Amino acid sequence: NAGVMQNPRHLVRRRGQEARLRCSPMKGHSHVYWYRQLPEEGLKFMVYLQKENIIDESGMPKERFSAEFPKEGPSILRIQQVVRGDSAAYFCASSRSSGNTIYFGEGSWLTVV
Amino acid sequence: GIQVEQSPPDLILQEGANSTLRCNFSDSVNNLQWFHQNPWGQLINLFYIPSGTKQNGRLSATTVATERYSLLYISSSQTTDSGVYFCAVELNAGGTSYGKLTFGQGTILTVHP
Numbered sequence: 001n002a003g004v005m006q007n008p009r010h011l012v013r014r015r016g017q018e019a020r021l022r023c024s025p026m027k028g029h030s031h032v033y034w035y036r037q038l039p040e041e042g043l044k045f046m047v048y049l050q051k052e053n054i055i056d057e058s059g060m061p062k063e064r065f066s067a068e069f070p071k072e073g074p075s076i077l078r079i080q081q082v083v084r085g086d087s088a089a090y091f092c093a094s095s096r097s098s099g100n101t102i103y104f105g106e107g108s109w110l111t112v113v
Numbered sequence: 114g115i116q117v118e119q120s121p122p123d124l125i126l127q128e129g130a131n132s133t134l135r136c137n138f139s140d141s142v143n144n145l146q147w148f149h150q151n152p153w154g155q156l157i158n159l160f161y162i163p164s165g166t167k168q169n170g171r172l173s174a175t176t177v178a179t180e181r182y183s184l185l186y187i188s189s190s191q192t193t194d195s196g197v198y199f200c201a202v203e204l205n206a207g208g209t210s211y212g213k214l215t216f217g218q219g220t221i222l223t224v225h226p
Contacts, residue, residue, distance in 0.1 A: 033212055033213075033214075035214075041218070042199055042216035042217060042218050042219055043156075043201070043214075043216045044216070045213050045214060045215070048212060056213060059213075089154060091156060093212070100161075100212075101146065101158060101161040102144075102146065102158075102212045102214065103158055104148070104156040104158065106154070106155050106156075107154055107155070107156065109154070
């Protein structure tokens with residue numbers, strides 16, 4: 001859904017660099033989710049955030065990955081010291097509240113070379 | 114965790130044909146959504162349908178929650194319907210729902226002119 005804005009759409013990083021992916025939820029949405037899609041696979045949940053709070057990060061790798069959703073500004077998914085296996089499409093989604101329709105952004109494609 | 118199985122894995126149609134895609138899930142759910150991922154990778158929300166029947170143009174969906182399945186119907190298919198169709202569910206854990214979706218592996222639809 002065009003209402004969830006992600007950038008960059010495509011990002012190329014060398015092994016060991018940092019990747020930062022940004023997500024602005026739809027207007028009026030306070031719940032943000034990050035999902036990862038590896039090649040030829042479905043999407044896998046990574047983390048769920050509300051403003052300034054991480055609610056559930058059970059799908060996030062324990063090392064090198066972090067997410068935030070500050071009081072002001074977009075949500076950020078940060079991957080430190082990227083490796084080839086991090087190459088994937090990262091989708092952000094948002095919803096107005098729990099139990100409602102979840103809308104996805106157009107994704108950010110990370111390629112690690 | 115909850116299991117989501119989609120069938121068929123691949124489907125090839127001639128333009129104008131009708132099709133039915135199926136999603137089986139292993140547990141009670143709060144949320145069920147159908148998505149279309151087009152050849153450019155965009156993920157489009159089709160239906161939010163934890164139960165009941167909905168229609169939107171040539172597409173309709175039915176979820177029978179008590180029997181743990183959902184069906185997506187595509188009538189008079191067009192080449193622009195090509196892509197991957199995902200079913201995604203959120204487990205009903207008895208508490209607050211917050212949008213942690215589990216995706217099926219998808220059905221790859223190809224519509225030939």
